[in-house]
Amino acid sequence: MCGRYTIAVTLEELMIRYMIGAVTVPYHQPKYNVAPGQMVLAIVNDGKQNRLGELKWGLIPPWADSPKVGYMMLNARSETAAAKPAFQTPLRRKRCLIPADGFYEWKKDAAGKGKQPMRIVRRDRSIFSMAGLYETWTAPDGTTVNSCTIMTTAPNTLMAPIHDRMPVILHQDDERLWLDRSIQEPQELYQLLQPFPADELEAYPVAAAVGNVRHDEPNCIEPISLEPSPQDEQLGLW
Template identity: 65%
Template sequence: MCGRYTLTVTLEELMVRYMIEETTVPFHRPKYNVAPSQQVLAIINDGQSNRLGELKWGLIPPWADDPKIGFQMLNARSETAASKPAFQNPLRRKRCIIPADGFYEWKTTANGKQPMRIVLKSRALFSLAGLYESWISPEGSKINSCTILTTTPNELIAPIHDRMPVILRPEDEQLWLNRSVTEIDALSPLLRPYHADELDAYAVSPAVGSVRNDDCSLIDSYTTDEQLELW
């Protein structure tokens, strides 16, 4: 799964990376511990250009009676999304990119759960494959929300977790955002594990476990008890 991630770049860097000409997002500060149910930055394409906006993390289907269902839809399994009522329409028509520069997973060790941060070796931004929806309450209020697609882990992630988020290769991003592409067969090849040799994983502080913590110290390399024992 993908339950926490980081986005530590500036708004200007995001706009350049994704060719965004203008945005209604008023402000963005570096985020070191993005968590479920928060408003997250996302990119969609309106048929002419890429747009940057905010979505609530945890997809709420239009037919939902209660928006709290979003807590159960933080992630969508890429292998079965096309057959699930909540995800099949967004997969065909409402795809988005969730920009990130790292994500966290918790590795089971002899000393308990150790948080790990996974990044590109280049430390560059990357694109998580997402789906989005709009839900309107009986009173007329609207919530735009999203989920992050997951896939089987590569060789780097497998010892850490049994799932990993779908990371799009840069050359596949525009196809993913292209709303005119609705055939699942055209999209399925994009939903594969990212190459392990392009990623790096390292231990970080247990402080990342609390959503109240959100500062740059969370992404510092952390010496674990296991590493101390080896010394």
């Protein structure tokens, strides 16, 4: 699955990367620990141009009784999305890009007793797009919530030892196809929903503090060493 990610870039960088002419987002600051339920940046295409806006992470279907159902729909499995009531319509008509520059996953340690958070990035550290779906839900009082989910797929060889799923990361040349509203047959999109090449990604360990959703600081993405220091060994801490 994908339950945390980073987008530690400026709004200007995003506008250049996705060829956005103007935005309605009032303010954006680098995010080092994006979590479910938060408002996240997303790109949609209106048929003429790309638009950047905010969606709540956790898709809420139009027929839902409560917005809380969104917490159960953070991810959509690419293999079964076309058959799921919550994802059928968005897969055909409401696709989006979720920009990121890294995502987190927790890897079990050798003893199977603990988990080490890992950050996965592109080797060139560039921005990438996760395939997303979006939907609009209307509350009984008439207010609307625009929400999204992130597509997932089988892990590549880098991710397999870490987790059994990974987000669908689109090749930049495929982003336009994913956003193209004229394409409404899921089978035309399956070629895009494949594991991203392992040799273009890198994974490194980060501090356990990233597990706290309130911790959103630059040190979330700093690599840590898993090797014991000589001092730790002398003190018997390893």
